[in-house]
Amino acid sequence: MRAHEAGVLHAEAGHRGPSWLRVPDDVNALYPGLWPAGAERGADGTLRVGGVGVGELAAEFGTPMYVVDEQDFRTRAAEFRDAFGAVLGGADVYYAGKAFLSVEVARWIADEGLCLDVCSGGELAVALRAEFPPERIGLHGNNKSSSELDRALAAGVGRIIVDSFDEIDRLAQLAGGHGVTARVLIRTKVGVEAHTHEYIATAHEDQKFGFSIAGGEVAEAVRRVLAAPALDLLGLHSHIGSQIYDTSGFEVAARRALDVQADVRDEHGVELPELDLGGGFGIAYTSQDDPSNPSDLAAGLAEIVAHECRGHGLAVPRLSVEPGRAIVGPSTCTVYEVGTVKTVELDGGASRRYVAVDGGMSDNIRTALYDADYSCTLASRASEAAPVLSRVVGKHCESGDVVVKDEFLPSDVAVGDLIAVPGTGAYCRSMANTYNHVPRPPVVVVRDGTARVIVRRETEDDLLALDVG
Numbered sequence: 108m109r110a111h112e113a114g115v116l117h118a119e120a121g122h123r124g125p126s127w128l129r130v131p132d133d134v135n136a137l138y139p140g141l142w143p144a145g146a147e148r149g150a151d152g153t154l155r156v157g158g159v160g161v162g163e164l165a166a167e168f169g170t171p172m173y174v175v176d177e178q179d180f181r182t183r184a185a186e187f188r189d190a191f192g193a194v195l196g197g198a199d200v201y202y203a204g205k206a207f208l209s210v211e212v213a214r215w216i217a218d219e220g221l222c223l224d225v226c227s228g229g230e231l232a233v234a235l236r237a238e239f240p241p242e243r244i245g246l247h248g249n250n251k252s253s254s255e256l257d258r259a260l261a262a263g264v265g266r267i268i269v270d271s272f273d274e275i276d277r278l279a280q281l282a283g284g285h286g287v288t289a290r291v292l293i294r295t296k297v298g299v300e301a302h303t304h305e306y307i308a309t310a311h312e313d314q315k316f317g318f319s320i321a322g323g324e325v326a327e328a329v330r331r332v333l334a335a336p337a338l339d340l341l342g343l344h345s346h347i348g349s350q351i352y353d354t355s356g357f358e359v360a361a362r363r364a365l366d367v368q369a370d371v372r373d374e375h376g377v378e379l380p381e382l383d384l385g386g387g388f389g390i391a392y393t394s395q396d397d398p399s400n401p402s403d404l405a406a407g408l409a410e411i412v413a414h415e416c417r418g419h420g421l422a423v424p425r426l427s428v429e430p431g432r433a434i435v436g437p438s439t440c441t442v443y444e445v446g447t448v449k450t451v452e453l454d455g456g457a458s459r460r461y462v463a464v465d466g467g468m469s470d471n472i473r474t475a476l477y478d479a480d481y482s483c484t485l486a487s488r489a490s491e492a493a494p495v496l497s498r499v500v501g502k503h504c505e506s507g508d509v510v511v512k513d514e515f516l517p518s519d520v521a522v523g524d525l526i527a528v529p530g531t532g533a534y535c536r537s538m539a540n541t542y543n544h545v546p547r548p549p550v551v552v553v554r555d556g557t558a559r560v561i562v563r564r565e566t567e568d569d570l571l572a573l574d575v576g
C-alpha cells in the first residue's frame with residue numbers, strides 16, 4: 108500500500124519533488140524500513156553497516172561498491188522459510204536467484220534451508236559451483252536451450268518449469284535419453300496484471316511467459332505432459348509480477364490455477380500435488396512504500412489456497428513461493444563517491460541540485476529502465492546544513508543516467524563525500540552492464556565488524572580480455 112502525503116511539501120519554497128517526498132526533519136536520519144538491519148550512524152556521524160564504517164570500506168575496496176549485510180540477508184531468508192514452513196503443513200520457499208546470485212549467496216540459501224530458482228545455464232552453473240543440493244533447484248525460462256535442459260537433467264535438478272509446447276517435446280525427449288523422469292510444473296498465465304510497472308507484470312495475456320488458461324493451452328499442456336512417460340507433472344506455476352504490495356493479485360491467481368487443478372482431476376483423475384504462486388513481494392525503496400511481512404503474506408496466501416481447495420473438494424497441494432527481491436533487496440546498499448555538484452535553475456525561481464557519483468546506470472539500471480524510485484543519504488559524515496532537493500546522477504553518457512530522481516540531501520554535500528543508496532540488493536548487480544566500458548563494482552559482505560569481497564571489482568583488463576580484435 109502506498110501512502111500519498113501531498114500538502115505540506117508544496118508549501119516548502121522551491122520544492123519540485125514528487126508529492127510523497129517529505130522535507131526531512133533530520134537530514135541525517137536513516138528512514139526506517141529502507142536500510143539493512145545492521146545499518147546505523149556511528150558516533151562520528153558516518154554510516155556503518157554490519158559494524159564497519161563506509162569510509163573504511165571505501166578506503167579498502169574503492170567506490171562504487173555494493174555492501175551486503177550478511178546477517179540481514181540470512182534473517183530475511185529465515186523469516187520466509189519459517190513463515191511459509193508454518194502454514195498448510197509446510198510450504199517451500201525458492202529464492203529467485205535472478206535477483207542476485209553468487210556462489211557465496213547460494214551457500215547462504217542452502218545453509219538457511221531454502222530452495223533455489225535459476226533461469227539460465229549461467230545461474231545453474233553458479234548454483235552447482237556452490238554445491239547447492241540439485242534436488243532443491245528449480246529451473247525457469249521461456250526459452251531454455253536443449254543444452255540448458257540437458258545440463259539440468261544431468262545435474263538432477265528437482266523441477267523444471269515448462270513454458271512452451273516446444274519445450275515439453277524437447278524435455279520429454281532429453282529426459283528419455285537420460286533415462287530419467289523430469290519433474291515439471293506448467294507455467295500458467297492466470298490473466299492477472301499485478302499493480303506494478305508494465306515491464307515487470309508477467310501474467311496478463313499479451314506477454315511471452317507461460318500457457319494461457321483462457322485459450323485452453325494449459326489443458327493441452329497438462330495432456331501432453333501426462334502423456335509423456337519421461338515427465339512427471341507436479342502442478343501449475345504462476346508468477347504475476349514484481350514489487351506487489353498486497354495479496355489480491357495472488358488470490359485471483361490461486362483461484363484460477365485451482366480451477367484448472369479441479370478440471371484436471373475431473374478430466375484425468377489426478378490431483379496435482381503442488382502449486383507454485385511465484386514471487387514478486389514488494390519492498391520499500393522510499394518513504395512511499397509500505398510492504399507486508401513474510402508472516403502476513405504466508406497467512407494470507409495459505410488462507411486463499413485453503414479456501415479455494417475447500418470449494419473444489421481438492422486436497423491442499425504443497426504450496427511454494429519464489430521471493431527474490433524481498434530477501435536480497437533490503438540487505439544491500441550501494442556506496443558511491445561524489446565527483447561533481449551542479450545547481451540547475453528551474454522555471455519559477457526554483458532550482459535542482461545535481462550530485463554526480465562515480466557509477467550510475469551501469470550498476471543500477473532500474474531507475475532508467477523502470478522509472479524506479481530510490482532514496483539515499485550522505486554516508487561519510489553527518490551534516491548540520493539545510494536539506495535541499497537533489498538528483499543523484501551517474502557518470503554515463505546519457506541524460507537518463509539517474510540513480511535517485513529526488514531526495515533531500517544536505518546543502519553542503521561536496522566532492523569527495525560518500526553517498527549511500529539503500530535497497531540495491533535485487534536487480535542491480537545482477538542487471539549490471541559495462542556501458543561506456545565502466546567496469547562493474549564489487550560486492551562486499553559485512554558481518555560482525557569484518558568485510559570481505561564475494562564478487563571482485565571488474566577491471567579494464569577484464570573488459571579488454573574479451574576484445575580479441
Ligand SMILES: *Cc1c(COP(=O)(O)O)cnc(C)c1O
Pocket residue numbers: 203205206224247346348349350385386387388429430431432433533
Ligand atoms: C522474477 C521472478 C521471481 C522473483 O521475483 P521478485 O520480484 O524478485 O520476488 C520469482 N519467480 C519467477 C518465475 C520470476 O520470474
